Structures are given as structure tokens and as C-alpha cells.
Amino acid sequence: AQSVAQPEDQVNVAEGNPLTVKCTYSVSGNPYLFWYVQYPNRGLQFLLKYITGDNLVKGSYGFEAEFNKSQTSFHLKKPSALVSDSALYFCAVRDLYNAGNMLTFGGGTRLMVKP
Amino acid sequence: GAVVSQHPSWVICKSGTSVKIECRSLDFQATTMFWYRQFPKQSLMLMATSNEGSKATYEQGVEKDKFLINHASLTLSTLTVTSAHPEDSSFYICSARVPGLAGLNTGELFFGEGSRLTVL
Numbered sequence: 001a002q003s004v005a006q007p008e009d010q011v012n013v014a015e016g017n018p019l020t021v022k023c024t025y026s027v028s029g030n031p032y033l034f035w036y037v038q039y040p041n042r043g044l045q046f047l048l049k050y051i052t053g054d055n056l057v058k059g060s061y062g063f064e065a066e067f068n069k070s071q072t073s074f075h076l077k078k079p080s081a082l083v084s085d086s087a088l089y090f091c092a093v094r095d096l097y098n099a100g101n102m103l104t105f106g107g108g109t110r111l112m113v114k115p
Numbered sequence: 116g117a118v119v120s121q122h123p124s125w126v127i128c129k130s131g132t133s134v135k136i137e138c139r140s141l142d143f144q145a146t147t148m149f150w151y152r153q154f155p156k157q158s159l160m161l162m163a164t165s166n167e168g169s170k171a172t173y174e175q176g177v178e179k180d181k182f183l184i185n186h187a188s189l190t191l192s193t194l195t196v197t198s199a200h201p202e203d204s205s206f207y208i209c210s211a212r213v214p215g216l217a218g219l220n221t222g223e224l225f226f227g228e229g230s231r232l233t234v235l
Contacts, residue, residue, distance in 0.1 A: 043121065090159070103224055105158045
């Protein structure tokens with residue numbers, strides 16, 4: 001079975017400071033990893049994904065994530081947080097080669113960026 | 116990226132009535148769509164996988180007769196909450212998978228904006 005853990009329910013950051021939202025995963029095959037962002041009463045917006053290749057993935061709105069195979073982690077990062085980044089962030093994983101495999105979401109981390 | 120449209124965004128209904136939510140892939144064909152339910156301050160819970168031209172696959176614990184799913188075309192899936200009750204009030208989100216590379220599960224998921232159902 002595959003799973004995703006987001007250990008922090010909430011992350012508080014001051015505007016302009018770097019932010020990190022943590023994610024660890026477990027999957028039997030090759031991981032296909034995602035980050036999504038959700039604003040209040042809205043659907044999920046795709047931020048970035050990792051399939052293969054460079055471990056550092058750059059995505060939308062200045063976000064990036066680093067894939068670490070040995071630590072089975074895929075932490076989301078941004079060098080300088082904006083108040084508008086405040087939202088709910090979900091990490092998700094799927095087995096790359098298992099066509100029937102569903103996307104599994106973490107529990108979500110609420111990011112609060114204060115002015 | 117691909118666009119998934121969900122309608123209605125908000126719906127309020129009386130207990131005992133049925134409500135239909137539509138999910139459309141606007142610029143691609145989706146043989147598979149997914150329906151999720153999200154409770155306040157919680158993650159998404161997969162309810163069912165909607166397959167074009169065949170019956171939906173429901174997750175354990177999801178009532179098939181309560182949540183009717185129809186995927187009649189490659190761009191439209193509908194979720195009907197039958198005989199809705201207040202406990203069915205929730206945020207329902209659909210997603211559709213863009214076809215991926217052959218042999219790889221690389222098709223990305225794109226999500227609708229969600230539909231908030233309130234049953235009085």
C-alpha cells in the first residue's frame with residue numbers, strides 16, 4: 001500500500017522568509033510525486049511534479065521541491081514567502097508504472113504567511 | 116494545463132432531494148475521472164473512479180446507490196447524490212486524468228473547482 005505523510009498540520013512563516021512544507025511517502029514501485037495547492041472553497045491547483053531526472057523540480061509561483069530517494073521525501077520549498085501563498089498544500093504520490101494505481105494524498109498542511 | 120469544469124459551485128437543497136454535480140473536461144478527452152469528498156480541514160477522500168462507458172468503481176464504504184456516477188461521454192461525468200441528508204453536506208471535487216505516455220502512469224490529474232453541497 002502507498003501512503004503520504006505531511007507531519008505538520010500548519011506552517012507559519014513571515015513574509016519574505018523561506019518556507020518548507022514537508023512530505024514523506026511510501027510506494028512499492030517508482031514514485032510519481034505531486035504538490036497541489038488549495039485556496040478556500042476552491043479545487044486543487046497543480047504546482048509541480050516529479051517523475052524522473054533532476055531531483056530538484058521547479059513549479060508554479062516560484063515553488064520548488066526536492067526529491068530525496070534515500071529519505072523518501074519530497075519537501076516543498078520557496079525562497080521567499082508571500083502573504084498570497086497562504087493556502088492548504090497537499091502532497092500526493094502514485095506508482096509510476098502501475099496503471100491502475102490511484103493517487104494518494106497526504107493530510108494537507110496549512111501554510112500561513114504573515115506580513 | 117488542461118481545464119476541468121465543475122458545476123454547480125454551490126448548491127443548497129432540502130433533505131430528501133437529489134442533487135446532480137457535473138464534471139467536464141473542456142480541452143481533452145478523459146476516459147477516467149475521479150470523484151473526491153473533502154470534509155472541513157481534511158484531505159481529499161476518493162469516493163469512486165468513473166470510467167467512460169462502464170460502471171464506476173467505488174471505494175470501500177461508499178454507497179453506490181447513494182452516490183450515482185455516470186460517465187456517458189469522454190468529457191462528462193456526473194455525480195448524483197440521491198435522497199440527500201444533512202450528513203451528505205460536503206465539498207465534492209472531481210478530477211480527470213490527461214492521457215499519459217503508453218505503458219506509464221504519467222497522465223496528470225487536473226481538478227475541478229469543487230462543488231459545495233449544503234443539505235438543510
